Structure formats: structure tokens, C-alpha cells
Amino acid sequence: MFHPKRNILILLVCLLLALPALTLADGHGNTLIMARAVDATGLDPHTQTAFASFALLGMIYEPLITLDRDLNLTPALAESWSFSEDGLALTMNLRSGVTFHDGSAFDAEDVIASYERILDEETGSAARTNYLSIVSMDAPDEHTVVFNLDKPDVPLLSAMSTINASILSSDVISMGDPAVDIIGTGPFALDSWVADETTQLSANEAWWGGEIAIDGIEIRIIPEETSIIAAMRAGNVHFAMINDPLVATLVEGEDDVQITTIPTLSYNGIQLRAAREPLEHLEARQAISCAINRQEILDTASLGQGIITGPLTMASYALPVSELFCYEQDVEKARELLAAAGLQDGFTLDIMVAVAEPPTALSIAQIVQSQLAEVNITVEIESLEFSTYVDRWLAADFMGAVVLNSGFTDPYPMYARYWQEGAIFQDVAGYLDDTLDGLMKAGQIETDPDVRYEIFRQFQLHLAETVPWIWLYTNFTYTAQLPSVMGWNPGSNRSLKFLADVSLSS
């Protein structure tokens, strides 16, 4: 007999009974369960460019030099280093007793093989340009490598601290495939990687950096960050990386899930192309800078989760924004500047944004649109799919573009690609003058820290005044962790290598 009422009742009762039974107790043991929304795009450290890849590979591989919690250069696989008097030789004294995850010993041969691979065009390393001053390498003994340079290159040290400069086993380079044979010297060894799903890491018991309190890390890819937080509330995930400020601020103040805010060196801004009429008028660009309210943009687009910044974002070089030209909104001054350029009736500024890259891009453009309307500058927003945006950006086919650009710990590699004669993105940057070119060249070879600071102080003041771009604010990134995760302290460094210091309380 068919009893629809009874069937519905049975179904509902079953569903209700099932709910309490759904509480799962994951048998984690001493393995840290971590979640993040995006996985690495690949595992070859020399060719990766995405932060998602760096985050994973930074736990597995190590460069010669690394960054501490305050982003200062600190020894990693090299115990110490020194430049020759003329700055044309950089000597690296390698750490002894270091082994790769496969048990083989680390020595000078691995360093030379790794740098030869980075410099080899066949490798396809986008970071290769940062190491082009290296003309040859010598190994006087198995724990010393001398890099011979064609010119003094102070920023080379900073470039050597990135994951792109990771040291691979020379055996893997010569006989294996670095995209598949993942053997590093870092605190964690890769056990398995199922792209976009899970990664299993185990603690490297032979790590030179000391004992690791956890057995390993299981990284789960959960594409929705709200679902990551839900998994943490359910106690199924210990630790997570969060990018969306909205998600991070949602759980602020909760006892069960703690948020750690980490400043980043990346900056949001609007790239202008001064080559385009009427942006070739200095006053037109300056008017834009004066007419916008950076704090309002930060508060609205990113819920105040960031810091207003000038061109340099690293604490050791960044100037207070009060010293920079027109960082306080001054609409009257903007109108005067436009009048001086003969643009009192305003003009149209086309700004392109990539959809969701970053998620705040469109909001930034819309707020700028409303602010510039006050001085008769009409902003036309073009919202583009990311690849189209990249295509147009690389072709310098835009008037203005909302960007989220990476930062560096050293000013030179951060901008050498834009503000230097012959720079690879000089056309994209859309502006260059002799002052900028001279300051960049001086900054590359200057070894005196005080003189170098002054060079880049002038560099920032000049950029803020000539306004080739509009710098807005730096972002925060976040980690979320359960109270059972002890000892997590990334400082200002978002590298996950500091997970080597954490332990799990019962």
C-alpha cells in the first residue's frame, strides 16, 4: 500500500536521527591538519610564481639565506656570507651536516647545480632575471661557494632568500625531474601530493634547525574559506590560511577559532600609463593622487584591513606616508592642478580590473570612480576575466589598471622590472625619467646601508610626486588556528616554515 504521509514522516525522522550521529572525531594524532583554499600550481621551486606554491614549497625546500620573523636576512643553508672589497665576489659558507630528505649530503655541488639550473633558460624560471649578475661559480671546498658577479649586486642577497632560489639535490637535477622528485632539506618532507585535494608532509627528523614537535602536516584544499572556518568550528581542522578579510573578521573574537593577522609586502594600487593622453601631463596624474581618499578606499574595499602605503612596503625602507606628496585628500588642490594642465573640465580615465583578482579590485575602482567624479574626472571601469586582463597588461594596452603587486624585502628587485632603462616591464610601467633610472642604478650597487636608505628615500619621494602610479595600501593575510595549536608565531613573515615550531596540545 502506498502511504505518502508515512513515507515523509519516516524520512524526516531518519534525517533528524542522523544529525547527532554526524559528529566526527578525526583521528589526527600528532599530525597538524591544515586547510587552505588554493593549492600549489606546481612543485618545481625554480619555476613557481604563485604564493600558494611558495607556502608549500617553503616547508620542503630551503635557500641559502632566508628571512626571519621581522623579514631580516638570516642564515639558512649558508651559515654566513661576505662580499669582496670590490663587490664582485660573493662568498657563501655553507652549513655542514645538512642532509636532503633522501639522506644524501648537502654540499657546494648542489648549490652550483641549483643556480646553474635557475640561470638556464630551458628551465623557464621567471625569477632568473634577479640572478643575471652571476657570471660564474667556484667551489673552493665542499662547504664554500663563490659567486662571481659582473657588477656589485647588493639586492642579490634578497633574491637569494626566495623560494625560487631553493637548493635542490644535484642528483635530482642531473638524473631526475625536479617537478616530480621533491627532495629538499627543509623541516618537512613531502610524502604525497594530490593536486587540489590533499598533501601529506612528515617532519624531517634530521633537520638542522632542531626538533619538530609534530609528526607531520596534512594539508586539505577546501576551496571556500567559509567552509574552512566551518571545518575548524567542527574541530576537524587545526590550522588554516585565510585570505579574505571578510572571512577573517567574521570569526574575530571567537574563542574556538583564533585569528593571527600578518602584514604583507604586497600592495594595492592603480597603475597609470603616463604615456597615454592626458596622463602625460604631470598635473593630471598629481590631481588624481590629490583627489582620492586612500583611507576611505581601504575602509570600504578591505574593511580597514590593511595599511596605507607609499611605493616601498618593507619596514626598513618605507617612509611615513605623511612625507609623501598629497597623501591627504585635497580636492581643491586637485582642481587647481587640473586647471594648470588645462583640464578644468576634467577628462575620462579608463581603468581595467580583473574579476576577483584581487577580490577587492572592483570595489577599489568603484570608490575611486566616485571620488574622482568630484573633480570632473570620469572613470570608466572595464571588468575583465583574469587572462584577458593579463594579456592587456603585458601588452601595455590600458590607461589605468587596478593591481595587487607583490612586494620584496629589498626595493631594487621590487621595481627593477619597471623603473629602469631597458627594464622588461618598462613599457607596462608607462613612465621613466632620468632621476628614477639613476636612483635605481645607484641603489643596485651601493653597499653602505645609510647611503642606500637615502637613495631609496629619494626614490619614494620622487615616485609619489611624479605619480606614475597611485599606491594605496598593503594587505593583511591571516591564519586561523584552534587553541590546541601552540607556538605559532609568524611575526611579519607569512612563511609556513614557522610551523616547524608548533606543537599540538591534547
Add this chain to the structure above:
Amino acid sequence: MTRYLIHRLLTFIPTLFGISILVFGAVRLIPGDQIMAALGTEAGMLTDKQREAMEVYYGLDQPPIIQYFRWLGNLLQGDMGISTRHGPILAAILKRLPLTIELAVLSLSVALLIGIPIGILSALKHNSFLDLAGRIFAMIGLAVPSFVLGAILIYVLSVGFGTLPNSGNYTDFIDDPLLNLRQLAFPAITLGTSFAASVMRMTRSSVLEVRRESYVQTARSKGLAANLITRRHILRNALIPVTTLIGIEFGYLLGGAFIVEHLFSLPGIGRFAVFSISQREYALIQGITLFVALTFICMNLLVDLIYVALDPRISYRDHN
């Protein structure tokens, strides 16, 4: 019947061939390529020689037409290519397909278990409070998108009950059936709810229509029991359009799985497709699309065959 079946199976070939051309062309019309997707603006840092080396690595060094025929030739030999991130593509798809099919089947079960009884009840109690409640359910089910319902379910489960059955630790049915069903229960409810609403509406209108048919009136006048009339005469006939709906919607369930798998972090074919598109993995996108298309047309064939079982008036007998 056999000839009909062979004829239908033969039509699969031009259909899949057409789809292969469409998808091959469509993915290449999207600006950018795998190199640009992997490197973003850093792609501009590559020298010409570096770019050429990467094009060879990603198999982009040949003109599209040669890429197509090379891919098609390999496909006919059962080789769908190799993904730089996922290894052999056929194995990667086959590994993820069962989860999506299981999710679609469970969602279908949810939809039928909810939609058919409520639809029948609504029709049998036409214009009653129960009918009104059923119609309100259908309206809500159709109006609430699956990503909203899924997000609400996740929130309620994690905040209200302190639980979330799947937190990126999906377990196969073979490894742990109970855990697997727990993990798929809420995604299936999410995906099945709007389908349940469609099934309910179709069942209701169909039952109402059949109830007015003369053979039902005849059965009643013959004094047959109401339950017997409902089961034997009304339901059997009313379910034919519902079957058609199921056949069509099953394909959409596979499409809907894209969102639900993403939301509930299920490593099925939908989530795989989303990641493949974002990474511009051409061979993967092509392979997944072909598989989904194949499933879709197989379902259509299956539905046509089910008609025969449901309606004796329909026959695919061979004609001389």
C-alpha cells in the same frame, strides 16, 4: 529493439565528435594559456627561449589543428594525455567520476523521496492545506540556489551542531560506506532539493491530469479500491513525464555538482573541472567535458528504454 539500440549507440559517435571540436575550440578561445594561468603577469618575465621551452613542456608548441588531431588520435587509442599536475588524465577522471555519479544518484534519490510523495499528496489533496504547503515547498526549493542552501547547511551544522561531516577528508564508499554516506548526505540534500521541487510540481500536475482521464473514471465506476486505482492506473501513467524530467535533470545534476562539490569540498569531477579551467589545463577540460557529455547521452538513452517498461504503448521493436 536491438537495431534501435545499435542506431542510438552509433549516434553517440558524431555527437561526441562534435562536442570534442566544440570544446577544443572553446577552451582555446579563452584568452591566455596554461603558461599565463600558471605565471600570471610573471609570464612577461620569460625570455623567448624560456617561453618556447615552456610551450614544448605544456604541448602548446604546435598549431591548434595539429594539437587537435594529435589529441583525437591519442583519444581513439584510449590515451587522453597527461596533466602536469594530475598525471594520466583518464585515470584522474575515472578516479573522480564515481563520487560525482554517487552524489548525483543520491541527490536524485533525495529528490524522488521528497518530490514524488509530496507531489502525489498535493494532487490527491488538491486545494487543501497540504497542497498549499507542498506548493510553497516547491516554490522555495526552486527559488533558493544550491550555493545558498549549502552555505546555510554548513553554517547550521558547524555553529549549531559543532560538526561538519566532510572537511576535506572525503572517504570512498568502498573504504567506509557509512562515513561516505554521512559525508554525502548534506551535499545530496543541497543538490537534490531544487530537483525535488521540480519533481514535486511535475508529479502533482501529472497526477491531476491523469485523475481526469476516462480510464480512471471507468476504474472508479467499476468500484475498484481507491489505493489500487492510485497505484495501478494513476501513478504508473503519471510517472512517464516525471521519468523524462529525471533523464533531463540528471545531466543538470552533474552540472550542479560543480557548485556543491566546490562548497562541500568534495573531490569529484565538478571541482576537478573548476580547477582545470582556472589552470587552463586544456586536455583535462576536454576530457572532463567529453565524459560528462557521454554520461548525459547515456542517461537519455536509459530514460528512453525505461519508457518501455513504464508505458506498454511505447515500443522500439524492429520494423522490417
